[in-house]
Amino acid sequence: MLSFPVVSKSNPLRRCGTAVACALLLAACQPQADKAAAPADGATAAAGEVTLYTTREPGLVQPLLDTFSGQSGIKVNTVFVRDGLTERLRAEGERSPADVLMTVDSGNLLELVEAGQTQPVDSAVLDAAIPQHLRGADGQWFALSLRDRVLYARKDLPLQSFAYEDLAKPEWKGRVCIRSGQHPYNTSLFAAMIAHNGAGATEQWLRGVKANLARKAAGGDREVARDILGGICDIGIANAYYVGRMKSSEEGSEQRQWGDAIKVIRPVFASAADGGTHVNISGAAVAKFSPNRDNAVKLLEFLVSDEAQSLYAKANYEYPVKAGVALDPIVAGFGEMKVDPLPLTEVARHRRQASEMVDRVGFDL
Incomplete structure (x- = not known):
């Protein structure tokens, strides 16, 4: 509700006339009024962002995120959560800014799924890159690298x-x-x-x-x-x-x-x-209340690209989840791996x- 100053003898606006003063005030207030009336569309407001909650040390994944941002123009907001990721998401509920959840160990990832903190993703890119036994049947989670x-x-x-x-x-x-x-x-x-x-x-x-x-x-x-x-x-x-x-x-x-x-x-x-x-994994999922779901899927799809999978292998000597990606020379020296x-x-x-x-x-x- 707009509020106008009282027009009195001491008010200089009186000299311009009440009608003129009100017109000026309305014009001055118009941008704020438009802004307040604008639709609160989270996807539109943050079209160039994605928020990552990760239990991985930031230094291990930062080169990947920097490359993704450089190519896509999407800014990655990284939140490092050492412990209690599931509990934090439960506490935040629908207000959570989390878009992508990244963890190490399949047990931690599946705990998020069982707690109802993820959502299904249907992506031909992810399905083609990741073997079926290394992703959720309903697209609730995806392995990104193998240990x-x-x-x-x-x-x-x-x-x-x-x-x-x-x-x-x-x-x-x-x-x-x-x-x-x-x-x-x-x-x-x-x-x-x-x-x-x-x-x-x-x-x-x-x-x-x-x-x-x-x-x-x-x-x-x-x-x-x-x-x-x-x-x-x-x-x-x-x-x-x-x-x-x-x-x-x-x-x-x-x-x-x-x-x-x-x-x-x-x-x-x-x-x-x-x-x-036997392998364990690092993996990720899209958060249940992701405000930037499209960007979240784009990030996951980038993480299984040849470039990102190669960076994974070189940054932490982990085995790529995608077949055909060049291995780090040290890892290649271990010979071919047949995954259980x-x-x-x-x-x-x-x-x-x-x-x-x-x-x-x-x-x-």
Whole structure:
């Protein structure tokens, strides 16, 4: 509602006449009135923006986002959320500015879907680039890069192939290193083992792996390489991309020595007819209340382009989700990878069971 000043003897506008004064005031107020009456269309107001909520370290994805912005003209607002992404989205509700949700670990991504914080996307570009078992059947989530769970082996060990089931064989007693069984990387692997071999066989296998440990299940993946160099163990399970980081470290540094002491073998599930290597993912989804949905889909489609997939491989030594993309030379040196075709949703279904099994066998004790 417009409000006008009182026209009095002391008011200089009186000298111009009441009608003229009102006309001037109306003209002055007109831009504000038009603005207030303009439609509150979020997509129009922010046509050149997209907001990304990510649990990934910003430095790892920033080169990708900068390239996307440079090519599309769409500004990416990045919000780094270390913990509690689902809880934050629930608290924000329909007011949330989030357009794209990016996480590491399939469990975290599927948790967002199960919590109702994502929406389906129908994109021929995404469907063509990402294998079916690495995306939601209804387009609720998409893998963007792969993190293969591989075998680190002493460099001079006469070993060329390996099956995950082999970790429990008596010949490896006192020779295996691994991080905590409760770490998501390992509960995901154990869940895949349950899906392939059943709970009973997996528990027996897990007890066998525990019996073969050279030390307590602890530390991180890079510590597996460190302890192989130190002669504590001969083999261990860890993520491949850490080897890229270690081997690209400064010459003579500790991590470079750890990386140079090992070779990478991609295990498979021997019990599976089409057995492949277990992978975890980094992935993304469009947020349920995305105010810039079209831009969100554009960002996802860019992230599976050849250029972006190549940047993924070079920035963090992760394996591209899209076939035919050039690999980083270090990653290429690990040889060809056949990905376990087991749907990630099936793996996620057994993760709680795997976690309970870790405690039951005292794997971390």
